[in-house]
Amino acid sequence: MHLLERGKVMTTLYERLGGEAAVDKAVDIFYDKVLADERIRDYFENIDMVAQARKQKAFLTMVFGGPNDYSGQDMRNAHAHLALGDEHFDAVVEDLAATLKELGAADSDIAEVAGIAESVRGDVLNR
Numbered sequence: 001m002h003l004l005e006r007g008k009v010m011t012t013l014y015e016r017l018g019g020e021a022a023v024d025k026a027v028d029i030f031y032d033k034v035l036a037d038e039r040i041r042d043y044f045e046n047i048d049m050v051a052q053a054r055k056q057k058a059f060l061t062m063v064f065g066g067p068n069d070y071s072g073q074d075m076r077n078a079h080a081h082l083a084l085g086d087e088h089f090d091a092v093v094e095d096l097a098a099t100l101k102e103l104g105a106a107d108s109d110i111a112e113v114a115g116i117a118e119s120v121r122g123d124v125l126n127r
Contacts, residue, residue, distance in 0.1 A: 012065030016109050027057045030099040039091040063116055075123040084125055093117045
């Protein structure tokens with residue numbers, strides 16, 4: 001959805017990042033980073049990564065302002081059983097930021113993504 005502000009058309013974060021193709025590519029690269037990240041890779045053992053990536057693509061599309069096809073659990077319930085700490089959460093945010101940087105996202109968009117992530121830190125960490 002475009003917003004009109006002072007005569008300029010403003011796009012959603014989803015559109016600025018490149019839409020569906022960009023989110024799909026970002027999630028694939030992101031999970032390559034996650035699975036190589038010794039801080040968090042063990043949490044993904046025995047996980048169906050195809051299904052995980054599909055859920056993540058739908059989730060990020062929704063939170064970035066794209067079409068809402070996400071039907072998964074909320075962040076608190078999805079992560080409650082994992083006993084995660086700040087170091088794990090930070091690793092995920094760092095891997096996502098590095099992915100977006102690699103794909104040429106603007107620093108302001110990466111900062112917006114980090115802000116979105118921070119908004120759910122308490123839920124993910126079950127606080």
